[in-house]
Amino acid sequence: MKKWFGLLVxxxxxxxxxxxxxxxxxxxxxxxQQQQQKIEQILKEDKHVKRVTAVFTKDSAIVGxxxxxxxxxxxxxxxxxxxxxxxxxxxxxxVVVSTDLKLIMETDKLAKKQLSxxxxxxKIKDLKKLEKEET
Amino acid sequence: xxxxxxxxxQQSISPKPSILKNCLxxxxxxxxxxxxxxxxxxxxxxxxxxxxxxAGNPTVATMIFIAMLLTGFGLYKKIGQFAGAGxxxxxxxxxNAVISAAIEHKTEGFVLGVGGNIFKLAGSxxxxxxxxxxxxxxxxxxxxxxxxxxx
Numbered sequence: 270m271k272k273w274f275g276l277l278v279x280x281x282x283x284x285x286x287x288x289x290x291x292x293x294x295x296x297x298x299x300x301x302q303q304q305q306q307k308i309e310q311i312l313k314e315d316k317h318v319k320r321v322t323a324v325f326t327k328d329s330a331i332v333g334x335x336x337x338x339x340x341x342x343x344x345x346x347x348x349x350x351x352x353x354x355x356x357x358x359x360x361x362x363x364v365v366v367s368t369d370l371k372l373i374m375e376t377d378k379l380a381k382k383q384l385s386x387x388x389x390x391x392k393i394k395d396l397k398k399l400e401k402e403e404t
Numbered sequence: 405x406x407x408x409x410x411x412x413x414q415q416s417i418s419p420k421p422s423i424l425k426n427c428l429x430x431x432x433x434x435x436x437x438x439x440x441x442x443x444x445x446x447x448x449x450x451x452x453x454x455x456x457x458x459a460g461n462p463t464v465a466t467m468i469f470i471a472m473l474l475t476g477f478g479l480y481k482k483i484g485q486f487a488g489a490g491x492x493x494x495x496x497x498x499x500n501a502v503i504s505a506a507i508e509h510k511t512e513g514f515v516l517g518v519g520g521n522i523f524k525l526a527g528s529x530x531x532x533x534x535x536x537x538x539x540x541x542x543x544x545x546x547x548x549x550x551x552x553x554x555x
Contacts (some may be wrong), residue, residue, distance in 0.1 A: 315539060329446060342552065342553045343554060346554050369455045369457065370455075370456050371449045371454045371455040371459075372452075372455065374450060399455060400455065402455065402457070403457065403458070403459055
């Protein structure tokens with residue numbers, strides 16, 4: 270019994286430690302360093318943002334924003350606001366901004382994979398379509 | 405003996421239901437159902453093309469399918485005896501009400517038996533579901549007007 274309790278405590282502690290990630294994850298292309306910093310600056314000031322993951326290409330960008338638990342009540346409102354801000358910061362791009370778990374997961378996957386610009390553009394287009402789906 | 409005396413006598417003899425214990429059981433079992441539902445939602449989001457917005461419908465369908473299996477094998481009855489409202493309030497309870505009525509009246513034929521009696525129990529669930537949905541919508545309307553949440 271005592272052994273199991275100890276194991277549980279260790280598991281909980283390990284689980285807590287794992288949550289500590291960097292604030293922003295991207296596909297880290299040098300050409301787009303400036304834009305990445307711009308986005309990071311915009312979102313870092315906001316106290317409702319937990320983590321940001323983004324992928325940039327020449328013509329498009331996808332930004333997944335993880336919202337802090339108690340801020341999820343007003344998620345849609347914040348999403349609208351962030352969408353406006355990010356679109357303003359990246360005026361010549363086709364931008365997708367979302368707080369949806371699916372979009373965040375897919376963006377994380379895209380950031381890890383080293384895909385060509387063309388493929389990324391297509392994936393981002395697909396995700397934009399998916400985001401608009403209602404039922 | 406007048407009715408009042410009888411009531412007093414009846415109350416003093418009959419065993420007291422332990423409300424707190426029953427609430428706790430319902431809370432735990434209902435919570436387990438909801439955790440399973442959340443798990444299924446995550447599965448749909450991570451392995452299929454569903455977003456947070458669209459994963460709700462397939463999740464509900466899957467939960468009802470699981471409830472159907474449990475009802476057919478006679479396990480949901482046992483869960484219901486233990487948990488009470490904890491197993492009746494989630495959507496699985498609704499599924500159980502429909503399916504058990506369908507199984508019960510199957511011998512009376514498919515039209516008058518199953519068709520006529522399938523909503524025997526679930527009819528009340530639908531009625532009160534609509535009423536409580538109305539109340540919940542009112543609460544949300546108040547929250548939205550106050551600016552705490554939005555639609």
